[in-house]
Every structure is written in structure tokens, then in C-alpha cells.
Amino acid sequence: MNRLFKSPFLLLFGLIFLVAACQNSDGPEVQVDMDLEAPNFGLHDQNGEFHTLYYYSDAKAVVLYVQQNSCPINRNAVTDLKSVRRQFKGKGVKFFMLNSSVQDDRAAIQKEAEEFDMDFSILKDESQLVAEALQLHRTNEAIVLDPSTWTVIYRGPINDRIGYESQRDDADKHYLVDAINAQLKDELPVETLVKGKGCLIKRLHDDPAAFASISYEHDVAPILVAKCMKCHVEGGIAPWQMKNYETVFGWSNMMREVLRTKRMPPWHADPHYGLWEQDLSLTTKELQTLVHWIDAGAKKAEGEKDPLAAYTAVAPTWDQGQPDMVFTLNNEEIPANGVVDYRYQEHEVKLDKDIWATGFQVLPGNREVLHHVLVSVIYPEGFMEPIDRESPWLDGLLAAWAPGGETEVFPANTGRVIPKGSKLHFQMHYTTNGKAQADQSKVGLYFTDKQPENEYLMVGAFNPKLQIPAGEGNYENKAKQLFEHDATLYALFPHMHFRGKAMKFTALYPDGTKEVLLNVPNYSFNWQRGYNFKEPKKIPARTVIYVDAVFDNSAQNSFNPAPEKTVYWGDFSFDEMLIGYMSFEYDKDRKKLSMK
Numbered sequence: 001m002n003r004l005f006k007s008p009f010l011l012l013f014g015l016i017f018l019v020a021a022c023q024n025s026d027g028p029e030v031q032v033d034m035d036l037e038a039p040n041f042g043l044h045d046q047n048g049e050f051h052t053l054y055y056y057s058d059a060k061a062v063v064l065y066v067q068q069n070s071c072p073i074n075r076n077a078v079t080d081l082k083s084v085r086r087q088f089k090g091k092g093v094k095f096f097m098l099n100s101s102v103q104d105d106r107a108a109i110q111k112e113a114e115e116f117d118m119d120f121s122i123l124k125d126e127s128q129l130v131a132e133a134l135q136l137h138r139t140n141e142a143i144v145l146d147p148s149t150w151t152v153i154y155r156g157p158i159n160d161r162i163g164y165e166s167q168r169d170d171a172d173k174h175y176l177v178d179a180i181n182a183q184l185k186d187e188l189p190v191e192t193l194v195k196g197k198g199c200l201i202k203r204l205h206d207d208p209a210a211f212a213s214i215s216y217e218h219d220v221a222p223i224l225v226a227k228c229m230k231c232h233v234e235g236g237i238a239p240w241q242m243k244n245y246e247t248v249f250g251w252s253n254m255m256r257e258v259l260r261t262k263r264m265p266p267w268h269a270d271p272h273y274g275l276w277e278q279d280l281s282l283t284t285k286e287l288q289t290l291v292h293w294i295d296a297g298a299k300k301a302e303g304e305k306d307p308l309a310a311y312t313a314v315a316p317t318w319d320q321g322q323p324d325m326v327f328t329l330n331n332e333e334i335p336a337n338g339v340v341d342y343r344y345q346e347h348e349v350k351l352d353k354d355i356w357a358t359g360f361q362v363l364p365g366n367r368e369v370l371h372h373v374l375v376s377v378i379y380p381e382g383f384m385e386p387i388d389r390e391s392p393w394l395d396g397l398l399a400a401w402a403p404g405g406e407t408e409v410f411p412a413n414t415g416r417v418i419p420k421g422s423k424l425h426f427q428m429h430y431t432t433n434g435k436a437q438a439d440q441s442k443v444g445l446y447f448t449d450k451q452p453e454n455e456y457l458m459v460g461a462f463n464p465k466l467q468i469p470a471g472e473g474n475y476e477n478k479a480k481q482l483f484e485h486d487a488t489l490y491a492l493f494p495h496m497h498f499r500g501k502a503m504k505f506t507a508l509y510p511d512g513t514k515e516v517l518l519n520v521p522n523y524s525f526n527w528q529r530g531y532n533f534k535e536p537k538k539i540p541a542r543t544v545i546y547v548d549a550v551f552d553n554s555a556q557n558s559f560n561p562a563p564e565k566t567v568y569w570g571d572f573s574f575d576e577m578l579i580g581y582m583s584f585e586y587d588k589d590r591k592k593l594s595m596k
Contacts, residue, residue, distance in 0.1 A: 032135050034193055038143075038150045041130050042262040042522065045121040046110040048270050049502070050521035051096070052261055054150070055556055060092035061183045062145040063176070065158075066136055067097040067122060069104045069112045071199035073140045073162055078118055080158045081142075084176050093180055097122040100131035102202055106272060127287045128203060129260060140198030144179045144189075154179030156194030164197055205288065211296035216245060220293050221307035223286050224248065227265050229311065230280075237367040244309040245300045252298040256291055266527035270519035275534040278406055319361060319407040323444030325349075329426060334369045336436045339561075342571060343428040346378065349418055356415030359408055359446040362401035366439035371429040372528060375399035375443060380421035386455045397458045397581065398424070399443065400493065402528035411490060411536070414456035414585050415448060429573070431526075454585040460495075461547045461580040464569040468499060468576060471563055473554035475499075477578055479547045486587040489537040492518045493530040493581035494547075497573050498559040500525055502550040505580055510542040517545070525559060525573070530581070539584070547580030 040054040056062050065081055067074050085095050097120045099109055109122050125131055134143060134152075140162075144154040159171035179189040205211070214220065224232075224242055231238040242248055248255070258264040259282075267281040282290070293299075300306070327347050334340060349355075364370045375398045379385055398416055399408065410416070418424075430439065461481035468475045494503035505517040518531055539545075555563040567576045 032155065032193060034152060034155075036135065036152050038145050038152065039133050039260060040150075040257065041133070041260045043123040043125060043130065044106070044270065044272075044521065045096075045123055046106055046113055047121075048106075048272065048504075048519050048521055049121065050262075051121060051123060054261075056094050057147045058092075058556055059094045059147050061180055062094045062096070062147055063180070064096050064098045064123075064134075064143045064145070065120075066139045066141045066143070066198070066201075067099050067118070068101040068139045068199050068201065069099070069108055071139045073164075073198050075116050076162050076167060077140055077158055078116055080161060080171070081120075084158060084180070087177060088180055091184065093184075095120055098125060098130065098136075099123065100125040100128050100136055100201055100203075102128070102204060127284045127291075128205065129288065129291055131201065131203060132205065132208075133260075136201055137203070138196060138198035138200055141196050142176045142179075144176070144183060146183060153183055154189050154192050154194075156191070157196035157198075162197065205292060208292075208295060211292040212299070214289060214293040214296060216293065216298075216300040217304045217307055219289050223282070223290060224308065225311055227280055227282060227286070229308075231266075235367065242308055245306045248308065249298050249300075252294045256294045259287060259291055262522065266524070266529075268520050268522045268524060268527065268529075269531055270521055273516045273519045274531070277532040277534055318363075318444055320359060320409065320446060323361065324447050325445045327424060327426075327443045327445070329365075329428070329441050329443070331438055331440045332428060332430065334366075334430045334437045334439060335432060336434055337432050339572070339574060340430045340432060343430065345426045345428070346423050347426070349422045349424060352420060353449055354417065354419045354451075355447040355449055356417055356452055357398060357445055357447050358410050358415050358452075360399040361407040361444045362399070363442040363444065364401075364439070365441040366437055368433055369430045369437050370439050370441060371431045371526075372400070372402040372427075373429075373441065373443065374427040376425045376427075377416075377418055378423040378425050380419055383419050386417055386457060397460070400530070400581070409446075410456045411488075411585065413453040415452040416456050418447070454587075456490075456583065456585050458581055458583045461545065461582065463578045466551075466567065466569045466576050466578060468551050468553045468567040470566050471554050473552050473556060474501075475551040475553060477549055477551070479549075479578055479580060481545045481547070481580070481582065483539050483543045483545070483584075484541060486541050487539045487543075487584045488587055489517075489533065489539050489582060489584045491530050491532040491581075491583040493528075493583075494518075494520050494523060494549075495528060495577055495579040495581060496523060496525065496549060496551065497576050498525050498561060499551040499553045499557060499567060499576055500549070501552040501557070503580065504548045505582075506546045506548065507537075507539065508544045508546065510540055530583075538587075545580070545582065547578070549578045549580075551576065 042050060042052040044050055099122055106124055109124060113122055140157055141155055142158055143152055146153050156175050158176045160173040161168050161171035175191060175194050182189040229242055232242040234241055240251060265280040265282060267279060269276060271281060330345055332343050362373050377398050459481060461479040463477055463479040466477060492505050500523045502521045502523055504519045507515045507517055553560060553563055553567055561574050569576060
């Protein structure tokens with residue numbers, strides 16, 4: 001203990017000082033709008049799990065308790081909040097903590113939660129957009145939401161037990177309990193707004209009037225070009241084109257909604273693990289810029305040129321030049337509605353010699369309906385395959401594409417063998433959009449006839465023993481992959497279907513240490529993508545990579561076609577899969593090696 005606090009008097013003085021730091025009696029009275037409707041938002045918690053507010057629409061009430069690290073009142077009130085949670089156990093009330101403090105990062109919040117036994121999901125509002133929307137200014141405020149309307153029915157302290165320089169053993173008034181009881185009875189609480197005591201939250205953007213200075217031309221348009229225009233162009237997969245300011249203005253409110261919920265941009269990797277190529281995620285500053293510009297009316301300066309109108313979208317073409325071989329797939333007719341079974345095609349590789357693929361690109365014929373393309377090699381009889389395969393769609397996959405996918409160029413001095421007499425097997429998945437359409441896609445292959453130093457391989461850690469109970473919202477299962485030889489890992493690709501909720505790749509190294517390589521806590525079947533390391537990962541021999549997956553077979557999963565059914569492994573979208581693809585090369589042994 002610090003020697004200053006060895007004196008009981010000084011210890012008491014120190015505690016009083018910390019508590020006194022929470023109050024600001026000289027500050028202006030904060031006006032709160034009690035007619036506020038909470039907007040939907042998506043946030044990670046301290047453990048890396050992802051939560052979307054409106055997902056909990058089946059709850060009877062949702063409680064958000066405002067937390068901040070090192071706030072004495074917060075720490076003191078944890079037992080009170082736990083007591084309230086116990087009283088309403090099994091009654092459909094969801095409890096969360098919410099941290100909007102600029103000085104607290106996720107690791108620090110996790111440490112605080114462990115130290116003070118805060119066994120709640122603590123949502124981290126890094127951009128402070130939730131704090132702005134809910135008009136948060138102090139900690140120790142409980143906000144009770146009615147999930148049928150997402151209106152605030154109560155905000156204020158848990159009870160009257162804790163003061164700034166004092167606390168009592170028991171409370172006389174139990175505001176939060178009374179508010180929840182009223183909500184469960186479909187009544188309004190007697191007290192809807194109670195002035196509370198808590199630590200002040202420093203808001204970086206506390207003056208909405210300042211948002212008017214955000215420039216569409218200089219601040220907003222560059223973000224849209226860099227992070228959005230790849231899809232929001234003519235012929236792109238997005239449903240509308242960002243062709244000019246007027247179009248963006250018309251869609252601006254919808255943009256704000258999908259930005260707050262992190263539906264857009266379609267990038268689902270947890271930013272706290274790994275650095276990735278072609279990362280489409282927004283920085284906190286970029287996110288604030290876009291939302292604040294929309295909050296201020298999404299205005300454009302008079303007389304300024306429109307950067308989007310001047311932007312020329314480049315039609316999809318061969319990024320790496322004309323491929324060495326192009327496979328034009330057969331035309332596929334897609335109905336207007338319904339679930340389309342996977343389509344399969346086989347095409348011969350018409351060469352009289354062995355080749356080694358060095359890259360590929362898929363040019364979708366119709367991005368509106370093409371969901372993914374997988375390419376596998378059908379080897380000639382008697383050929384020793386470069387990797388033991390459980391299935392052509394699991395191990396030894398040659399190529400894969402899904403919305404957001406890019407041209408893949410294999411690492412230098414590597415390739416995937418395609419021996420003379422092979423065929424390529426194509427799997428296409430289509431989704432309907434209300435209009436009968438057709439697709440004729442192309443796959444370009446780049447190759448060499450000189451054997452490279454290493455095989456560039458793909459393996460799929462999988463688990464077919466899935467049995468997801470009807471209505472289960474948090475079904476967990478896992479797979480694992482042992483690397484028997486030193487390897488270099490280049491990319492990871494999570495794959496599940498409609499019930500897929502989250503997937504995490506964790507390496508267990510031979511020395512017993514663990515490392516989370518990739519966390520995708522907000523998995524979306526509509527936006528599957530591979531994640532390529534910016535710096536390839538060295539994997540020593542005897543490393544095991546665990547793939548932990550979570551599935552949501554409940555009615556709250558808006559993608560779920562049949563929450564009343566138990567779901568098993570299967571090829572179709574209404575079945576399920578648990579596959580963690582990994583692209584790699586062996587470091588030393590140049591011979592064909594098999595995985596265990």
C-alpha cells in the first residue's frame with residue numbers, strides 16, 4: 001500500500017477525494033429528452049462478443065447501466081445491480097453495462113470486470129455514438145427500455161443507497177426495481193426520471209452545432225470512395241449506387257442506421273485481433289464523421305464540385321491482366337423467389353502437361369444473385385493428391401469467392417498443382433431477390449508450368465457432428481486442425497450457414513501458449529469473406545488451431561428459415577456447416593505432406 005494511505009485519516013481522505021471527483025455541482029443542469037426512442041446499435045463487449053440492441057426485442061425489458069472504470073460509485077453499486085438482476089431472473093429482463101468513456105479500452109474494462117466481479121456484458125461504445133443518442137453524461141445511471149417501442153421508461157440511479165461522500169447499508173427507495181415492475185405490468189413507473197449521482201463522462205463531441213462544419217466534399221466523400229464505392233457502383237453487389245451527392249443524401253438516414261449497427265461496411269473481424277489486408281472497416285473517427293454529418297442534415301456546400309459525380313467506377317475486369325486460362329461457366333437461370341439448391345458444373349483443363357496455379361479471379365456474371373463460387377480439382381485416376389481430403393469442398397480447395405472477395409495471388413514461389421487430365425469442379429450458390437435472373441460467371445486462372453518450391457494448400461477444419469436444437473440461440477461447437485510440420489499461415493476463412501453467429505480461430509502453440517488469430521463475433525452468411533494476414537503467421541510444428549463456432553437457431557435470428565426445427569450438417573443453406581478454412585504452405589519439407 002502507498003505509504004500516504006497507511007494513515008487511516010489519509011486513507012479516508014483519499015476515498016473522499018475519489019468520490020468527490022465524480023460530482024460537478026457547479027456544472028449546468030443537463031436536459032434529458034424522456035420521449036427519446038433508443039436507436040438500434042451494435043457493440044462489442046469486453047470479451048469480444050457482439051450485441052445488437054434490437055436483437056433483444058423478445059425481452060420484457062432491457063436495462064443499460066452506465067459504467068466507467070475506477071468510478072467509486074460504479075464499483076459500489078455492482079452488488080445492488082446484481083441484486084436487481086436476481087429479483088428478475090427468469091422474467092425476461094436483459095441487463096447490460098455500457099461504457100462510453102474515452103479513457104477505457106476493452107482490455108482495461110475486462111480487467112476491471114474481473115477485479116470487481118462485474119459478471120455483466122459491458123458494451124464498449126468507442127465512438128460515443130450511443131452516448132450521444134442516449135444523452136449520457138454521468139455513470140451510475142440505469143436506463144430501462146421498453147423493447148416493444150424502444151422508448152425510455154426510466155432513467156436514473158438503481159436506488160438511493162449511495163451518495164458522493166456517503167453510503168448506507170440499505171436503500172429507502174428502489175427506483176430501478178419499481179420501474180421494471182411497472183414495465184412488466186405494462187404500466188408507467190411513478191418516477192420516470194431521477195437525478196442521480198455518478199462520475200462525469202467526457203464527451204469528445206458534446207456540441208452538435210459543431211457537426212455543421214463537417215465537409216461533404218473534403219471529409220465525407222473520401223471515406224465513401226475508399227470504403228463504400230467498391231460495392232455501391234453500377235453493376236456492384238450493393239442495391240443502390242453512390243453516384244452523386246443527391247443519391248447519398250436520399251439514403252443518408254439508412255446509412256446512419258447501418259453504420260450504428262455495424263451492418264456496413266461489411267467487415268466482421270474483431271479489430272482487437274490481427275491486421276488484415278483490404279480491411280473495409282471504419283476507424284472510430286471515420287464512423288463519427290459520417291454519422292455526425294448525417295446528424296447535421298447531410299449538407300453539401302453551395303458551388304462545390306461533387307467528388308462522387310466525378311468518380312468513374314471501373315467495370316469489373318481482370319485485375320492482374322488477362323488470365324492464362326479462362327473458364328466461362330454455363331448459363332444458370334435463377335428464379336425470382338425461393339431457396340435455390342447449389343448448382344454444380346465440371347470443366348476440363350485442356351492442357352497436355354501438369355501446371356501449378358499461382359492465382360485466380362472470379363468475375364461474377366450477376367452480382368445481385370451470385371452468393372459464392374467454390375472451385376475444386378478433380379484429379380486424374382492414380383494421382384497422389386497434395387493433401388488428404390475428406391471432401392473436395394473442405395480440404396485442398398483450389399479457389400473460393402464470396403461477396404467482397406478479391407483476386408487472390410498466391411505467395412511467391414508457391415502454387416497449387418493441377419495435373420494433366422484434371423477437371424475443375426465448380427459449386428455455385430445463388431440467392432433470389434424477387435426478380436427472375438440469369439448468371440454466367442467467369443473464372444480466370446493464372447498458372448506456371450514450372451514446379452514451385454512449395455505447395456500452397458488450403459485445409460478446412462470441420463465438424464459434421466452438429467445437432468442444433470430448435471429455438472437454441474447460443475449453440476456452441478468446435479473443430480481443430482493439427483499442423484505436424486512448420487508452416488506459414490496466410491489466410492483464414494470462416495464458413496457457416498444461416499444460423500452462424502460467431503467463429504473464433506485460436507492457436508495453441510507447442511509451448512502451451514495461446515493466441516487468438518481471428519475473431520468474427522458478428523458472422524453474416526450474406527457477406528462471407530476470407531481474412532488475409534498483412535504479415536503471414538509462422539506456425540511451428542505441432543501447433544493446433546481450434547475453431548470455436550456459435551450458432552443461433554432462435555426466432556430472434558432474422559436469417560433463420562425455420563427456428564422450430566433441429567438443424568444438422570448438410571450442403572444446403574437451410575442445413576448447417578462448421579468449417580474453418582486455412583491457407584498455408586509448409587516451410588521446409590518440399591514433398592507432398594498430409595495433414596492429420
